[in-house]
Amino acid sequence: MNELQIPQRPRVLVLGSGAREHALVWKLAQSPRRPQLFVAPGNPGMETLAERVALTVEDASGVRAWAATHGIDLVVIGPEAALAAGVADALRQAGIRVFGPDRAAARLETSKAFAKQVMQAAGVPTAPFRVFDDAAAAADYVRTHGAPVVVKADGLAAGKGVVVADSVDAALQALDEMMVQGRFGAAGRQVVLEEKLVGREASAMCFVDGTTVVPMLPARDYKRVGDGDRGPNTGGMGAFAPVPDAPPDLGTIVSERIVRPVLAELAKAGVVYRGVLYVGLMLTAEGPQVVEFNCRFGDPETQVVLPLLASDLLEVAWATAGGELAAVPVQWHEKTAVCVVLAAEGYPGAPRTGDPLLLPDPAQVAEGWLFHAGTGWRDGQLVTAGGRVLSAVATGWDVATARARAYRLANQVAFSGKLFRRDIAVL
Numbered sequence: 313m314n315e316l317q318i319p320q321r322p323r324v325l326v327l328g329s330g331a332r333e334h335a336l337v338w339k340l341a342q343s344p345r346r347p348q349l350f351v352a353p354g355n356p357g358m359e360t361l362a363e364r365v366a367l368t369v370e371d372a373s374g375v376r377a378w379a380a381t382h383g384i385d386l387v388v389i390g391p392e393a394a395l396a397a398g399v400a401d402a403l404r405q406a407g408i409r410v411f412g413p414d415r416a417a418a419r420l421e422t423s424k425a426f427a428k429q430v431m432q433a434a435g436v437p438t439a440p441f442r443v444f445d446d447a448a449a450a451a452d453y454v455r456t457h458g459a460p461v462v463v464k465a466d467g468l469a470a471g472k473g474v475v476v477a478d479s480v481d482a483a484l485q486a487l488d489e490m491m492v493q494g495r496f497g498a499a500g501r502q503v504v505l506e507e508k509l510v511g512r513e514a515s516a517m518c519f520v521d522g523t524t525v526v527p528m529l530p531a532r533d534y535k536r537v538g539d540g541d542r543g544p545n546t547g548g549m550g551a552f553a554p555v556p557d558a559p560p561d562l563g564t565i566v567s568e569r570i571v572r573p574v575l576a577e578l579a580k581a582g583v584v585y586r587g588v589l590y591v592g593l594m595l596t597a598e599g600p601q602v603v604e605f606n607c608r609f610g611d612p613e614t615q616v617v618l619p620l621l622a623s624d625l626l627e628v629a630w631a632t633a634g635g636e637l638a639a640v641p642v643q644w645h646e647k648t649a650v651c652v653v654l655a656a657e658g659y660p661g662a663p664r665t666g667d668p669l670l671l672p673d674p675a676q677v678a679e680g681w682l683f684h685a686g687t688g689w690r691d692g693q694l695v696t697a698g699g700r701v702l703s704a705v706a707t708g709w710d711v712a713t714a715r716a717r718a719y720r721l722a723n724q725v726a727f728s729g730k731l732f733r734r735d736i737a738v739l
């Protein structure tokens with residue numbers, strides 16, 4: 313087995329500012345390699361673990377210049393906007409090791425039409441689909457084929473660009489908003505129409521170093537704001553891992569039937585994938601089918617998967633970025649993790665911000681962590697500063713224990729207008 317050539321006290325920059333990135337920084341900080349951690353722009357929760365840097369994550373040349381002058385050994389990219397802006401390309405061109413795919417590979421997330429075409433060419437199980445860039449032709453197709461049908465804006469739309477339409481009218485309205493009224497701008501000029509899949513969802517994230525694929529534990533997230541999956545879609549209101557109703561060989565299915573064929577298809581165009589490939593699955597009666605790809609860690613899935621990772625994330629990320637993943641064993645704790653997202657009143661519409669936050673003493677928290685997202689400082693006081701404020705995460709030997717701990721933690725946090733689901737990980 314090759315020894316990884318990791319420098320002494322490596323200097324690692326994480327890009328992003330959410331609870332996902334707090335979890336990444338928290339896990340990297342546990343590395344026996346004792347990394348020096350930087351985060352841009354980060355949030356108050358990370359300040360004891362990493363030095364915050366005022367960089368814009370989509371500013372490829374700014375990130376590259378800062379990383380080069382500060383001797384950064386590894387950059388870990390959190391958000392898709394940075395991938396879409398070519399931050400990974402810019403860093404690689406400067407010879408800086410980076411965890412996250414180049415822009416060409418990130419098209420698996422930034423263009424749903426591209427993702428479907430790659431899947432079709434690679435023979436990956438996914439819903440039958442058609443791509444349209446003409447609004448009248450798309451509407452004709454819907455009238456002819458009827459409902460249900462799923463309407464998807466091609467480009468990035470902050471999780472709002474998908475409508476599962478159970479009637480022809482709903483589908484036509486979605487098409488009109490996307491293609492005619494331009495609700496998502498250029499991202500909705502092209503749409504994918506696809507067959508509705510029935511089943512439960514699972515998020516299967518994989519470390520991919522170009523050739524080696526290592527699946528993480530499958531997770532499930534809760535996208536709707538209200539209990540019982542009611543109300544509008546959000547960035548995610550909670551998650552748990554692993555998923556007990558996923559097939560036991562899901563990791564093998566995902567790497568052999570989905571990720572490897574996709575990598576082979578990308579390779580035909582000279583595209584190499586390095587980072588996390590997030591496979592969003594529907595567990596249907598005919599087996600797992602791909603609903604979407606994301607080219608980065610999921611949020612809130614990361615907050616439940618990383619506490620279960622027994623291996624050193626720094627080594628895994630270093631090896632993934634350098635094409636050396638086969639040299640690193642990736643091991644997991646046999647536990648369950650549950651994440652309850654604490655959101656601000658008004659989320660996901662127009663959340664109220666600026667409310668003072670009271671957090672429990674960390675010593676009072678058993679096997680639990682509060683990962684910050686929308687928090688900020690005002691006159692030395694911690695206040696709410698975004699829609700999703702905190703992730704309350706806990707682990708336990710079984711779902712019931714982890715769940716009870718996560719909810720106890722959620723209840724130990726106080727701020728006006730605190731909003732959270734009561735049914736996360738209720739199986």
Ligand code: AMP
Nearest residue numbers: 439462474476506507508509592603604
């Ligand atoms: P996406 O952004 O593609 O993940 O879609 C967002 C959500 O829409 C998914 O998590 C699913 O809940 C739902 N969805 C997307 N595609 C389908 C499909 N073909 N059938 C049923 N639900 C879907």
Ligand code: GLY
Nearest residue numbers: 533548610611612
């Ligand atoms: N949890 C879904 C996402 O990260 O996009």
